[in-house]
Amino acid sequence: KNEVEQSPQNLTAQEGEFITINCSYSVGISALHWLQQHPGGGIVSLFMLSSGKKKHGRLIATINIQEKHSSLHITASHPRDSAVYICASGGGADGLTFGKGTHLIIQP
Amino acid sequence: NAGVTQTPKFRVLKTGQSMTLLCAQDMNHEYMYWYRQDPGMGLRLIHYSVGEGTTAKGEVPDGYNVSRLKKQNFLLGLESAAPSQTSVYFCASFGGGETQYFGPGTRLLVL
Numbered sequence: 099k100n101e102v103e104q105s106p107q108n109l110t111a112q113e114g115e116f117i118t119i120n121c122s123y124s125v126g127i128s129a130l131h132w133l134q135q136h137p138g139g140g141i142v143s144l145f146m147l148s149s150g151k152k153k154h155g156r157l158i159a160t161i162n163i164q165e166k167h168s169s170l171h172i173t174a175s176h177p178r179d180s181a182v183y184i185c186a187s188g189g190g191a192d193g194l195t196f197g198k199g200t201h202l203i204i205q206p
Numbered sequence: 207n208a209g210v211t212q213t214p215k216f217r218v219l220k221t222g223q224s225m226t227l228l229c230a231q232d233m234n235h236e237y238m239y240w241y242r243q244d245p246g247m248g249l250r251l252i253h254y255s256v257g258e259g260t261t262a263k264g265e266v267p268d269g270y271n272v273s274r275l276k277k278q279n280f281l282l283g284l285e286s287a288a289p290s291q292t293s294v295y296f297c298a299s300f301g302g303g304e305t306q307y308f309g310p311g312t313r314l315l316v317l
Contacts, residue, residue: 102248131306133306133308139294139310139311140308140310140311141296141298141308141311142308143304143305143306143307143308146304146305184248184249186248186249191236191237191254191256191300192251192254192256192262192264193239193241193251193254193264194239194249194251194306195248195251196241196248196249196250197248198246198247198248199248
């Protein structure tokens, strides 16, 4: 069974700071997902990665397949980035295995 | 497109009562999933379906049943609710691309 670990569990930062959230997994996977859960509870998919790096706006996601590790970076963080960020492995038909999430608070 | 919708949004049950949660998607996706989210834990897969008429067990299937009679709908049933089933339930669908689409969630409280 694949285990997905995230760090840190909680992160508080000041507006404008560069944010890094880490994710490691125990077995080889086909894909790694990053999701965002808003304070209201809704879950939105941010990225799916199978190799390398992806960028969308101020969000950057990287993955190192050999080290079984992925990172999510937020540049020029803003209070509206405050949310829970969730890493999940999988991507095929049989669903995702989720980490416990990182609760991010960006203070003005 | 409405995406993925869930009914109801919130429900309170007494122990032993039954209920059905409905998930509907309008994206013609083959794959649909039911997850539960509990404090301090990641989302966990309850059951999933890879197409109309098919279902399969996930990580935590006990106490739940599912049906996928129509491609757009995935129903999750609790035959005899228990307090341990108090949770937030999320439905998701996947069309084989890069994005899993999640419903808004159903908060269930079992007393």
